[in-house]
Amino acid sequence: MIIGIDLGTTHSLVGRFGKDGPELFPNAQGEVLTPSAISLDDQGNVLVGAAARDRAMTHPESSVSTFKRWMGTSRETRLGSHGFRAEDLSAFVLKSLIADAEAATGEKVTEAIISVPAYFGDAQRKATRIAGELAGIKVERLLNEPTAAALAYGLQERMDGATFIVLDLGGGTFDVSILEIFDGVMQVHASAGDNRLGGEDFLHVLIDLFVTEMKIDLNALTRAELALLRTRMEQVKSALSTKDRITLDIDLQGKHHIWEITEARFQRSSESLLQRVRAPIERAIRDAKLSPSDLAEVILVGGASRMPIFTRLVARMLGRLPLRHVHPDEAIALGACVAAGMKARNEALEEMVLTDVCPYTLGVGVSRDHGNGRRTEGHFSPILERNCTVPVSRSESFNAIEDNQREILLEVYQGESPRVSNNVLLGALSVKLPPRTKVADSVVDVRFTYDVNGVLQVEAKLLSTGNVEELILQNTPGVLNEDEVRARLAELASIKVHPRETQANLATIARLERVYEERLDLRPMLDEWLSTFMAHLESQDLAQIDRVRRELDGALAEIDTSPFA
Structure with a gap:
């Protein structure tokens, strides 16, 4: 089976092209979005996904995320007694995605097409291939993310002769590609981007505003407090996509803080980042020798593209409202699934030649x-x-x-x-x-x-x-050579990864512990929930455990979605 993978900065997804088109596979928690996060538990075993993301709050010293930004570098992260490169951490995520695909289909995964930012350089692309090798899978092709987005929108079937622009603002990278479809060929005319610009940077704008106004020294916060602040600011950023004004209540350093932020102020404070958004768009249009009026469609993908400040900027620059009817978090993965179907010569797909461009001189x-x-x-x-x-x-x-x-x-x-x-x-x-x-x-x-x-x-x-x-x-x-890859394979083989069937329960425990740390007002109730759930786990009654876990996840989701005054 050939699968398509979106190995993202914030979330990763996996799927294939099935009889009804591209389909994404759920993880052990029933979600198609798997957080790109890794954590080691107290026994030194690896947790991947939601459990790792929530453990970053309670165990920040043994958890890590956003490591896609370090691909192609020699940076190493210490978790427990182990040192991990970005390739190692990405390999854990890939292994988890492969297990999800095999659990959903009962088939063995043999090959994968992995999407990468169009503006990834030589070192970053090689590091992505090495991550696949460390995960034990053949990476058949690296697919540029904007091309994947175009495939997800099915533009190859309905826009023959048209030129369009894809803007992909993810958690850690920003990609711009101008493509043309003509007579069975999808040709990239120009690519530009910024490998250090994404939703993470807009998150840091909010954090900097908050600590400045509240006169808080970031360096004086504990790791747990930093993780709490980051989690709550992610919720603020998400809420500002639908509301004009947000009030945040948070306890840090033994003090209760109330902070208000408007969407207009967020935009003003993000102006330097928005200027960085403009530059690759202008550069790609200039390199393609086009004007905005030559573009038939504007497509937005990537989770951070939901931000109204981004959408308004794009609409002003290009003179039209962009397409966003495909889920922005899922578009790249769906396109990778289409590319996997093309590789497998699925009869439901017309033959399409995908050309690309060299992103750097x-x-x-x-x-x-x-x-x-x-x-x-x-x-x-x-x-x-x-x-x-x-x-x-x-x-x-x-x-x-x-x-x-x-x-x-x-x-x-x-x-x-x-x-x-x-x-x-x-x-x-x-x-x-x-x-x-x-x-x-x-x-x-x-x-x-x-x-x-x-x-x-x-x-x-x-x-x-x-x-x-x-x-x-x-x-x-900055990229591992063959001998170093073999050494990494041997080292990773000695590290135990929690089985897929335990991941849902571990994620619920991690989420309970994270919310317990956040919400002083709910601690007695959360403590009772946690002890009750642990008792059910001891019973080993799988049906009962599954029922209680689903009830807990629903209750915790309700708490998480109403954190603001």
Whole structure:
């Protein structure tokens, strides 16, 4: 079975293309949204999803979320006695999603198509593939999230010849893509984005406003208080999508705080973030050589796209109301399911060619000779410009800078700056030159080949001898190499993950403990609920446990959805 996965910053989803179209699979709690959160319990066992998210309140030192932002870096998070990279943490989420898919269908998962932000660079895409490998699954293809959104909306079936823009504002990333559908081909014309902009950043605006006005020192708060503040501010941000004014009651550092925030003030305070939203939209339209009037539709996806301040900005910029009739949290996953159905050649789907673009400019570092013996180094010479259609293969010629040079070192960079010091070094390739080679005889033809999965192959041919050196960029800085992946696999295999059938009960316990910590006024009742539920768990009466858990989840949901005055 081939599945589609949206591995998100805040939530992740899994599904497939079934007989009735794309379908998403529920997790052990019956929800299709699985929080991208990991926690270790007191025995050092791994919890994934809702239980981990709620344990972040009561056990912040052993819980983590939003780790998608660290993909492609060497950052490590300590949980208990273990150190985890973003690939490890993502692998736990992927394993949980795979278990959900297999539980829903009774079939073995063999392959997966995983969506990634269109603006993910080389290192981040490789890290995503490695996470799949650590989870024990073959990642057949990485699908750019805006392309997935277009598939979810079925635009390939009803907008032939049209050009449209997809804006994906998720928890941690913002993606912009301009696509055209013509005669069975969905072609990306331009991509832009910001890998450090999402709902998390708007959440931090609210937190900063609150602590400034209440004269609270964030550094003086305990981890549990920080987790509580974050949870309540997430509720405030969500409520501001439907209300003009919110009043928050919260206890911190032994004091009761009452704080009011209006949607208008939230917008004013978020102006710097909204300017960051504008920049990629303008850049993508400019790169595609279009104007807003050329766009047939504007599509919004991603959980943070619900914010009215975002929707209003987009409508003003592009001169029309956007489409939002597909659930913004589910659109990317549904599109990944459609792509999985295409890969499986499902007869219900028309053949569709999905093209993409290279999100960043790729090139090499060079020295420049200015005459009279003056030479400057560190210049960037592009070979593949950003937003060129992939797969693509292009070449440029370079030569030594002086006679009798013994080698030419080709350093490969990714970025948009004319100086390599401001770009990302992806790797290096050395071309050996014969002894006593003149500059005129040292011409090297350098070819870059970039495929749809973001794999870059560099080939350097010395024209005087015909010798060819090749570099397939696998060992990107910050990304695990093959030996490190094997070591990680062995280490993760020794860590116990709670079985799927226990996840729902663990999530309810974690939620009870989290609400108990939040609500002083309800503690006697919550304590009674918790002790009663634990007694039912001891009975091992599965039907009774399931009934009580559902009742508790309903009661806790009611408490969670009415936290404001």
